[in-house]
Amino acid sequence: MSASDTAVDLRPPARGSSATAIRAIFIATFTITAFLIVTPLAALLYGSFRTGGPGTNATYTLSNWQGLLEPSILDTLLTTLFISVATSLFSSAFGGAMAWLTYRTDFRFKRALVAAIGLSFFFPGFILAMAWVILGSPGGVLNGFLSGVLGIDSEPFDIYSVGGIIWIQVLHITPFAFFTLRGPLSSMDASLEEAAYASGANPWQVARRVTMPLMIFPLMSSLLLCFVLSVEQFAVPAMVGIPGHVNTLATELYLLISFSPPNTGLAAAVGLAMSAVTGLSIFVQRRVVHRRNAPTVTGKGYRLHMLQLGRSRGLAEVLCLLYALLSFIIPSIALLYTSAIKFFVANPFEAAWTWRNYNQIWESPGTIRSLVNTLIVAGGGAVLGLALGTLIAYSTHRLKPRGFRALDVLASLPFGIPGIVIGLGFLWSYVWLPIYGTLWVLVFCYVARFLPYATETVGAQIVQLDRALEEAAWTSGASRIASFRRIMLPLLRPALQSGYFLLFIAYFREIAAAALIYTSKTEVLSISIWSFFENANWGVASALSVVTTVITVSLMVAMTRAPLKL
Amino acid sequence: MGTGITIKGLVKRFGDKTIIDHVSFDIAVGELVCLLGPSGCGKTTTLRCIAGLEAPEEGRIEINGQPVFDSEAKLTVEPYRRNAGMVFQSYAIWPHLSVFENVAFPLRVRRAPNAEVETRTMRALAMVGLADFRTRSAQQLSGGQQQRVAVARAIVYEPDVLLFDEPLSNLDARLRDATRAEIRRLQRELNVAAVYVTHDQAEALSLADRILVMSEGRIHQAGTPQEIYAAPRDAFVADVVGATNFLDIAVHTIGDTTVQGVAPDGALVRATGHMTAPGPARVMVRPDRLRIAADSGDQGGENCMYGTVRQRLFLGGHYEYAVTVGPTTLRAFSPVEVAEGGRVAVSFAASDCIVLETKDAS
Numbered sequence: 044m045s046a047s048d049t050a051v052d053l054r055p056p057a058r059g060s061s062a063t064a065i066r067a068i069f070i071a072t073f074t075i076t077a078f079l080i081v082t083p084l085a086a087l088l089y090g091s092f093r094t095g096g097p098g099t100n101a102t103y104t105l106s107n108w109q110g111l112l113e114p115s116i117l118d119t120l121l122t123t124l125f126i127s128v129a130t131s132l133f134s135s136a137f138g139g140a141m142a143w144l145t146y147r148t149d150f151r152f153k154r155a156l157v158a159a160i161g162l163s164f165f166f167p168g169f170i171l172a173m174a175w176v177i178l179g180s181p182g183g184v185l186n187g188f189l190s191g192v193l194g195i196d197s198e199p200f201d202i203y204s205v206g207g208i209i210w211i212q213v214l215h216i217t218p219f220a221f222f223t224l225r226g227p228l229s230s231m232d233a234s235l236e237e238a239a240y241a242s243g244a245n246p247w248q249v250a251r252r253v254t255m256p257l258m259i260f261p262l263m264s265s266l267l268l269c270f271v272l273s274v275e276q277f278a279v280p281a282m283v284g285i286p287g288h289v290n291t292l293a294t295e296l297y298l299l300i301s302f303s304p305p306n307t308g309l310a311a312a313v314g315l316a317m318s319a320v321t322g323l324s325i326f327v328q329r330r331v332v333h334r335r336n337a338p339t340v341t342g343k344g345y346r347l348h349m350l351q352l353g354r355s356r357g358l359a360e361v362l363c364l365l366y367a368l369l370s371f372i373i374p375s376i377a378l379l380y381t382s383a384i385k386f387f388v389a390n391p392f393e394a395a396w397t398w399r400n401y402n403q404i405w406e407s408p409g410t411i412r413s414l415v416n417t418l419i420v421a422g423g424g425a426v427l428g429l430a431l432g433t434l435i436a437y438s439t440h441r442l443k444p445r446g447f448r449a450l451d452v453l454a455s456l457p458f459g460i461p462g463i464v465i466g467l468g469f470l471w472s473y474v475w476l477p478i479y480g481t482l483w484v485l486v487f488c489y490v491a492r493f494l495p496y497a498t499e500t501v502g503a504q505i506v507q508l509d510r511a512l513e514e515a516a517w518t519s520g521a522s523r524i525a526s527f528r529r530i531m532l533p534l535l536r537p538a539l540q541s542g543y544f545l546l547f548i549a550y551f552r553e554i555a556a557a558a559l560i561y562t563s564k565t566e567v568l569s570i571s572i573w574s575f576f577e578n579a580n581w582g583v584a585s586a587l588s589v590v591t592t593v594i595t596v597s598l599m600v601a602m603t604r605a606p607l608k609l
Numbered sequence: 610m611g612t613g614i615t616i617k618g619l620v621k622r623f624g625d626k627t628i629i630d631h632v633s634f635d636i637a638v639g640e641l642v643c644l645l646g647p648s649g650c651g652k653t654t655t656l657r658c659i660a661g662l663e664a665p666e667e668g669r670i671e672i673n674g675q676p677v678f679d680s681e682a683k684l685t686v687e688p689y690r691r692n693a694g695m696v697f698q699s700y701a702i703w704p705h706l707s708v709f710e711n712v713a714f715p716l717r718v719r720r721a722p723n724a725e726v727e728t729r730t731m732r733a734l735a736m737v738g739l740a741d742f743r744t745r746s747a748q749q750l751s752g753g754q755q756q757r758v759a760v761a762r763a764i765v766y767e768p769d770v771l772l773f774d775e776p777l778s779n780l781d782a783r784l785r786d787a788t789r790a791e792i793r794r795l796q797r798e799l800n801v802a803a804v805y806v807t808h809d810q811a812e813a814l815s816l817a818d819r820i821l822v823m824s825e826g827r828i829h830q831a832g833t834p835q836e837i838y839a840a841p842r843d844a845f846v847a848d849v850v851g852a853t854n855f856l857d858i859a860v861h862t863i864g865d866t867t868v869q870g871v872a873p874d875g876a877l878v879r880a881t882g883h884m885t886a887p888g889p890a891r892v893m894v895r896p897d898r899l900r901i902a903a904d905s906g907d908q909g910g911e912n913c914m915y916g917t918v919r920q921r922l923f924l925g926g927h928y929e930y931a932v933t934v935g936p937t938t939l940r941a942f943s944p945v946e947v948a949e950g951g952r953v954a955v956s957f958a959a960s961d962c963i964v965l966e967t968k969d970a971s
Contacts, residue, residue: 511701519715
């Protein structure tokens with residue numbers, strides 16, 4: 044290295060970003076996030092004190108909050124709590140049982156079970172509800188089967204009930220419990236159980252006395268999560284509860300808006316009350332997750348003892364098969380069937396087969412527009428959501444400028460706010476924002492609703508990356524922005540890929556957040572399916588559902604198979 | 610050429626804890642200075658302040674005559690403008706780039722033309738012996754190879770200063786010895802000022818032109834390895850730099866260069882050092898400076914103590930003895946063979962027995 048071949052100036056570049064540029068980016072990120080999340084909440088708060096909707100001649104009032112104590116609302120609250128508690132108990136029990144079977148016993152079809160649970164996870168909730176209406180309503184397939192084949196005419200199955208809501212919600216939410224519980228179950232310290240075996244306990248005693256108590260905190264976490272998911276649910280109670288005169292808070296909110304005249308003020312109060320319930324639950328759940336006092340994670344790599352199920356194994360396998368059948372196999376068949384017949388009849392042998400329903404999709408400009416809208420919102424919106432999520436994750440985990448904790452809290456708020464409430468918030472905000480009636484309000488609403496998905500996915504990967512990887516880039520002469528571009532982004536590629544898929548799928552099938560803010564021009568697929576269904580056009584609704592499910596499942600497969608090369 | 614590194618009055622706080630407490634030192638061009646001390650002493654933080662990865666509260670840092678930090682002038686230069694080459698403890702090799710691209714990165718960031726990038730990168734790789742590895746993915750490298758890539762990357766753009774953050778601590782012992790010598794050779798060849806952080810005394814003694822022993826954010830003692838080893842300022846420095854024996858003696862006579870006192874077992878001890886008045890003192894003798902001889906009964910005189918061999922470990926070239934002398938146990942390295950339980954005479958020269966500043970005195 045002599046002076047003679049110093050043809051290039053080896054001093055570090057004089058240009059490059061300074062601290063002010065970084066600060067500007069952070070402030071922009073913070074402002075956008077605050078705008079997206081605080082706007083609907085502030086609007087709701089404002090609206091809850093108003094006698095009338097935005098743009099009307101309204102005054103301030105406390106009557107909306109007093110209205111929360113009306114017997115009808117309290118009744119709805121109790122119904123919601125009952126349904127959600129029941130759902131969370133059953134879902135956690137079934138999800139936990141299947142996780143236990145998969146990771147702690149000699150169950151034989153583990154990979155198939157995990158795949159089946161994955162498929163139910165991605166099966167959209169409102170489509171599941173539709174399928175079960177086809178199956179379980181008076182006049183539906185099951186009652187028709189009983190009547191036509193067994194001669195039982197009493198139509199005992201009625202999906203339009205509290206029981207029906209719980210049934211469908213449990214089928215839909217069990218996979219969440221499975222995924223929440225499988226981590227702790229499979230990373231338990233084996234020696235705790237082995238010590239019990241060595242002391243003479245039989246496997247069932249060990250499961251009851253050692254495994255279960257160790258899983259208390261993960262179980263609590265699962266119960267809370269399932270509870271929140273159930274309270275938030277809009278599609279299932281809307282399709283199944285409204286016809287049966289069963290109201291949950293979510294549908295109550297919707298009805299308050301869609302009736303004439305709309306009671307937007309009371310809806311705002313109901314929405315905030317709902318958020319208080321879900322927000323508190325999420326807050327408690329996070330505390331619980333951090334207090335995992337059970338010595339579960341072991342570095343030693345001892346293989347966990349697999350319980351021999353013996354004679355019960357066959358029964359367990361049949362029950363799991365039953366779950367798969369009920370949660371997506373039979374519903375898919377029901378939808379395929381309904382999509383392919385001219386008029387709905389419970390007996391397939393009496394059905395008139397046709398492609399008409401599918402043709403109607405392609406021939407109807409409204410439906411095509413709905414499909415295009417959904418692709419734009421999901422495809423484009425996911426890019427925005429991912430970009431914002433990445434900026435937030437990078438700010439809170441790496442840059443840590445003044446104010447980053449506030450940003451972290453802001454970005455995690457949507458976890459505790461139901462989709463329909465965010466939709467209501469954006470509805471209330473339209474007075475100030477000229478975007479109502481465009482696809483932008485849907486995009487903003489979705490980005491806000493699912494922001495935590497993006498920040499958590501990207502954040503989890505950022506945290507895994509050695510800080511020194513970026514510091515080495517800085518000391519080598521790269522500015523902060525150059526090092527982000529050359530080092531951070533390439534290393535984040537797996538998280539960015541899976542984050543995009545996750546957001547796309549979530550936006551694609553969202554119905555609750557869209558239900559209050561769509562217009563005829565900005566209809567999306569989920570709303571279209573629901574409309575067709577409400578108008579008793581089960582055929583086209585099913586055909587559209589089949590199309591939606593195929594797209595969602597294909598994306599899910601692509602996501603899990605996508606080569607995560609760096 | 611350049612003037613190396615100048616640090617003046619560096620202060621770094623974290624909350625109400627002071628991590629670096631008014632540290633000042635200079636490093637000349639071509640000099641390798643080790644920051645040595647236990648964890649938490651502030652050595653790594655000092656290094657990161659020089660690199661620009663931490664922001665001190667007060668002080669002044671100059672690299673190559675240019676100020677890169679000055680709290681009074683409110684001047685801070687970003688790390689990517691300081692032209693320092695840093696080798697991280699975890700190596701921080703980028704997994705998505707090849708070996709060549711890892712080393713070439715600083716040149717690419719400086720927009721060097723491709724021909725220059727090629728020449729300089731290959732030269733740096735050759736200097737660390739990895740010229741054949743250019744197309745390897747970074748993920749396929751062993752720890753030692755990653756370390757060498759990290760070094761190549763730090764030198765490829767001829768930095769004004771080299772910074773090493775415990776670069777050998779993740780390597781196994783044999784690789785450590787070999788790489789140690791390599792680092793020294795490289796630094797000499799490049800003739801740059803270097804700061805080397807370590808908690809390992811052998812590394813510090815073998816690599817450094819000067820050692821700065823640090824504790825609790827302050828420099829305890831600065832000097833050449835020989836000075837630090839032979840004449841530590843106090844018990845802490847003595848202990849950090851090598852195994853040592855401490856003796857508490859009662860000094861009754863003070864001379865020009867030596868003092869005389871009585872050891873706990875009654876033996877007369879003459880030690881090198883200064884005291885203001887007679888009284889208790891702590892002295893140290895290195896284990897390799899103690900002479901072991903079987904007790905034949907007729908040795909005596911000053912600096913000779915008698916005791917029993919409590920334990921003996923064979924280390925190939927010599928024995929390591931634990932000898933009980935009165936209430937004290939002395940560690941000694943000696944090729945002489947004495948059985949466990951045997952009586953020995955332990956003797957040493959006055960020049961090898963150093964008076965340390967006792968806690969009361971300092």
